[in-house]
Amino acid sequence: MSGSAADGVPASPLSYLDRPNSYIGRSVARPNARRLLAGQGQYVGDIVLARMLHVAFYRSPHAHARIGRIDVAAAAASREVVWVVTGADILGICKPWVGVLGHLKGMKSAPQPALALDRVFAQGEPIVAVVARSQAAAEDAVQKIAVDFEALPPLTEPEAALAEGAPVLHPELGDNLAFERRIEVGAVDAAFAAAAAVVEDTFDFARQTGVTLEPRGIVADYRAADGRLTLYQSSQAPHMMRALMARQFGLPESDIRVVAPDIGGSFGIKIHCYPDEMATVALAILLKRPVKFVADRLESFVSDIHARGHRVRGRMAVDAEGRILAFVADALTGVGPYSAYPRTSAVEANQVINLIGGPYVFPAYRARARVAFQNKVVMSQYRAVGHPIACTVTEALIDRAAAALGLDPAEMRRRNLIKDDAYPVTSAVGLKFEGLSHHRALAKMLEMMDYEALRAEQAALRARGIHRGIGLASFIEITNPSPAFYGAGGAPIAAQDGCAIRLDPEGGLTLQASVGEQGQGTETVLAQIAASVFDVPLARVRVVTGDTDTTPQGGDNWASRAAGIAGEATLQATKALKANVLEIAGALLQMPPARLDIRDGKVVEAASGAARFDLAEIARMVYFRTDALPEGVKPELMATRHYVPRGYPFAFTNGVQASYLEVDTATGAVTLLKHWVVEDCGTVINPLLVAEQLRGGIVQGIGGALYEECVYDEQGQMQNANMADYLVPMAAEMPDIEIGHVAGTPTAESELGAKGTGEAGVAAAPAAVLNAVNDALRPFAARVTAQPMTPECILRALGKLPSRRGAAGPAFG
C-alpha cells in the first residue's frame, strides 16, 4: 500500500529527501511482515538446536524467607533430568551483579545472584534450576523439589520500608532507601502564599507489568571447541547484552554473539538482565551444550519486571487568571528487593519528577522522589518510563485548578502551555526543548473532536441522567536520548547508532543497522530512508538487524530512538555510498560526478535525465571486472556512518490526547466512546507506522488507566498472576482512536529531523481517561485519583462503597 497520508497525518516536507521518488512520508507496508503472517516468524521459542537441553526453575513461593534444606534428590533421579543446580553451584562462574548507575547520585543496591543463596526477597525469585532433555521433564522435576523455608515478615509497603526503625532488607546497605532526589527551583513558598487558588491531591498508580504476548526466552549455546558463546534471546538490546555477558562471564566481547530473532513484543520488559536468563547462560557454559529457557505465563507475572507503582502527592498554585505559579510533587515508589541491572530501578521515579508540569510554563518547583526496597517483584522500566505518572498528576491538577477558577479545561491549557514561538526553551526543571507545538496541537485537537459540540452533547445528556466526560491531556515525550545518560553512568549502553550500507551485485542495497525490529517497523523505516536517498525502489532494499555479528555497534531499541538516531545514520551512510557510486560512474564516463545522479535505480545525467548505467552494471564492474576500471578508482561499494545527537539531551516530542467516555454511576463501569491524539514527532517517515505506534501505545495506556494491576496481599503474594485475572485490554472494549497531525517541529540536530513516537500513546492516555472520568463525575462532586479506575474504585469515589484510604492506606507500589 502506498499513499501520501494515513489518518490525516500529512507527509512532511523534507528538502533533501523531497524528490519525486521519495518514500519519506509514505505509508508503505512492512515487507518483513509477510513471514509473520504466514506463521513463519522465528521467535526464540521456535528455535531448536542439536543437543539442546531445557531448563526450568523452582521459584520462591515466599516474599521473604530464609532458605533451609533444599532436597533435590527426587528431581535429580528423574530419567530425563541432566542436572539440578542450586545457587552455590553456579556462584563461581556467575557472580552476583549490582544495578546502580554512577550518574544517579547516592543510588545503592545489593548484589543480586542468579539463583537465590540463603534468603529469598520476593515471590518468584529462582532458587533451583533443573536441566532436562525436554521442557516437560524439566517442569515435572521442578515439582519434585522440596525446600525448607523459614518465613520472614515481608516488607511490602514503601512507607513502611522507609519508616523509622523498619527492618532493613539488606543490612549492608544501612536502610531501605535505594535512591532519593530533590529539586528546588524558584520561590515556591512565596508562590503558594500569593496564589489565588491551590489544588492538591494524592495519586496512586498501581503496579503493572508488560505482558508481552511472547514471554521472555533465551537459547544459550556455548561451543567449547572455539570458545564462542551464542545467545538467541528475546531481547530489544543485543549489543548491550553482549557487553554485559562479557563482563559477567569473563569472555571477550568478540567471542559472544547475541541474536535477537523475531521478538513477540518487548515494551521495555526485554531490556533488563534477569536472573533466570543469566542462570541459563551459566548452565550452557558449564554444560557445554545449548540450553533453552522460555518463561511460561505464570512465571512471567512474577519474574518480568513490574513498573509504575507510585504514590505521588501533587500540589499546584495558580493566580487569579489561571496562570501556574508553582508545582510541588512528592513521589514514592517501591521497587522490590533489588535495583534492576543495568538500567536500575530509579529511573522511573527520577523521570516522574523531571516530567511533571512538562508542557507548561511555571517558575517555581519543589519535588522529591524516593525509591524504596521491599519484598515484591523487581520494578524497573516499562514503555514510557515515568511519563504516564507525571502526565496524570499534572493534567489532573490542571483540570482541578480550571474548575476552581471556573475556567474551561481547554482555556486553562491555552493560558499555560509553552508558546509555540518561544523556542528554544529551558524549563524550570532544566529540560531543554528545541522546538514544540503545544498550541497548534491543542487547536487541532479541539477542531478534530469538535469540542464545543461535544460539550453541548454532554450537557444535554447530563440533563437526562447520562454521565459522559471529556478529558484532555497535553504531554511531552522523551525520545532520541543523547550520551548524557547510561554511558555516562557506567553502563555499556550506546547512545550512537550505526548503519552499514552496500550496493549488491544485482543493484539492490543491503543495509545493516544497529537497531532492531520488534514490530514497530524499524526495518521498513530505515529502508524507506535508504531507498529515498539513493533513489531505488523500496523492494530493492534489504535490511539486516538483530545480530551483533553482522551489524554495527550501537544502542539498540529503547526510548523511541530507532527512527531518529539510526535513521540519521542510515541517511548519512546512504549519501556516502551514493557519492562513491557517482564517483565510479564519473570515472567510467569521464564526467565530473556532480553532473551525474541516481534516479529510479539508474545512474543518469543530472541535467538531461538520460540514463547512463544500471546500478547492477556498476556493481558488476566494481566487484568482478575491476580489471576494466580506470586507474585510481576505488572499489568502495560499502559505506558506514554512525550518528549521535549531542546538542540536546533528548529530542522531546509533544502532543495532546482526548478521551470521551460514559460512566455508569450505578455500577461504576466506564465505556470508552472515543479517543483522539494529535502528535508532533518531527519528520514523519511512515505515517501509517506512526499511527499504529500511537494506537498501540494508547491502548496500553488505557490498560493502565482502567484494568491493569498486579494485586498483592499483605504477605507479598501476587494474587492475580495469570492471564485470566490480570486484565489487559481486549478488542471488545477499545474505542475508535482518531489521529491528527500538525505542522511539525523536526529536530534541526539531524538532517532527517525525525523524533521518536513509541512512548506518546502510553504517556497521556491514562491522564486523558482519568480527566474524562472525573469530568463525568463532576455533578457528584466526586473524583478519582487512583489507577486503575475499576468499577469498585469509581463506586468508592461516589461514596457508594466505603473508602479504602483508612489507617492502612491503599495498596500500591
Next chain:
Amino acid sequence: MAKLHISATVNGEPTEFLCEPDETMLDVLRGPLGLTGSKEGCGSGDCGACSITLDGRLVCSCLMLAAEAEGADIRTIEGMAEGDTLHPLQRKFLEMAALQCGICTPGMLVAAKALLDRNPDPSESEVRYWLAGNLCRCTGYDKIVRAVLETAAEMREAVR
C-alpha cells in the same frame, strides 16, 4: 506411560504422530509436527495465540489434548495461504499494518477466518466480540478489526 498413536489430517495432509496421553495439541504441533506458527501465549485458554480449527470449529490448541485429534481435520496458520498466494485476510493485514510483532497474528488470522467462514458479513461489534479471546499487546486492535471487516467486504464482492 505408553504413547498413543494418532492419525489425523493436518492442513489437508494425512498425518500420524505419537503423543503422551496428557500432551496438548499445541505441544505436538510445535514439537513433533514442526508447525511452530501456533504460539503459546498463556497455556490456559486466555490469549488465543494457539488458535486452530478442529473439524471447522475454532479451538485453543493449548486446551486440547493431542489425542483428541484422532480422525479429525486440523487446520493451522500454516495451511492458510494457498502456496504463495496469501489468504485475503493475510493480504489485508499486511496492507493495513494490522500486525506489529506478529506473535498474536497467526491466532488472530485463524480466528478471523473461522468467523468469516460462518458469517461473511459481520458487524464491527461482532468482529470485536469474536476476537475478544485473542490478545494483541501491540496494535490496539483497531487495524485488526478494520482489516477483518474490509476483507469480509472484498470477499463478498468477489463471490458476487
